[in-house]
Amino acid sequence: xxxxxxxxxxxxxxxxxxxxxxxxxxxxxxxxxxxxxxxxxxxxxxxxxxxxxxxxxxxxxxxxxxxxxxxxxxxxxxxxxxxxxxxxxxxxxxxxxxxxxxxxxxxxxxxxxxxxxxxxxxxxxx
Amino acid sequence: xxxxxxxxxxxxxxxxxxxxxxxxxxxxxxxxxxxxxxxxxxxxxxxxxxxxxxxxxxxxxxxxxxxxxxxxxxxxxxxxxxxxxxxxxxxxxxxxxxxxxxxxxxxxxx
Numbered sequence: 316x317x318x319x320x321x322x323x324x325x326x327x328x329x330x331x332x333x334x335x336x337x338x339x340x341x342x343x344x345x346x347x348x349x350x351x352x353x354x355x356x357x358x359x360x361x362x363x364x365x366x367x368x369x370x371x372x373x374x375x376x377x378x379x380x381x382x383x384x385x386x387x388x389x390x391x392x393x394x395x396x397x398x399x400x401x402x403x404x405x406x407x408x409x410x411x412x413x414x415x416x417x418x419x420x421x422x423x424x425x426x427x428x429x430x431x432x433x434x435x436x437x438x439x440x441x
Numbered sequence: 442x443x444x445x446x447x448x449x450x451x452x453x454x455x456x457x458x459x460x461x462x463x464x465x466x467x468x469x470x471x472x473x474x475x476x477x478x479x480x481x482x483x484x485x486x487x488x489x490x491x492x493x494x495x496x497x498x499x500x501x502x503x504x505x506x507x508x509x510x511x512x513x514x515x516x517x518x519x520x521x522x523x524x525x526x527x528x529x530x531x532x533x534x535x536x537x538x539x540x541x542x543x544x545x546x547x548x549x550x551x
Contacts, residue, residue: 360529423533426531431487
């Protein structure tokens with residue numbers, strides 16, 4: 316059974332940093348694109364970032380580009396999101412999410428997600 | 442403002458058929474496949490449809506998807522009370538080089 320468990324959220328200061336982690340189990344981790352998708356309180360889903368199975372290819376939403384780095388450690392079955400220069404608008408529930416297809420083609424990356432974590436709350440406030 | 446446009450709300454009575462639309466452009470829906478998600482209150486989204494009209498195992502065949510040009514639709518037939526949820530469409534966008542989601546449609550079963 317697939318499990319995705321996020322950690323590392325909490326309260327961050329404006330301009331500060333947070334690092335989210337997601338530990339995966341129940342599937343061959345390095346076969347799949349992994350994603351971060353966030354949801355601000357009372358709002359819709361917003362894609363944040365994706366990373367290929369090898370970690371070689373990364374993708375970022377314009378809203379976070381230059382402030383966020385996605386990475387993965389396939390030896391630890393763990394996905395990361397390093398968030399810097401935090402802004403109030405980064406406040407959201409952050410979901411770790413697995414792509415549906417093995418070695419998904421680029422044109423489905425992040426849009427066909429079959430498993431989601433429970434989400435981790437990030438609050439940016441002074 | 443979401444790149445993919447969905448109606449904010451939809452409603453229907455039990456047993457009825459309801460459709461939810463998702464409007465995009467040539468760079469997303471017009472060129473790539475569409476997925477749909479169901480999000481029940483307080484839970485993570487669930488994949489309902491991918492590849493425009495393919496259902497993951499376990500999704501009832503009451504749910505169906507279609508795409509035409511730069512628009513897509515999710516149809517729910519035999520509406521049930523447990524279908525009351527938020528529904529999101531998603532597609533890859535060639536111009537943005539990333540996936541985009543619709544703003545979501547809240548479905549109410551009257």
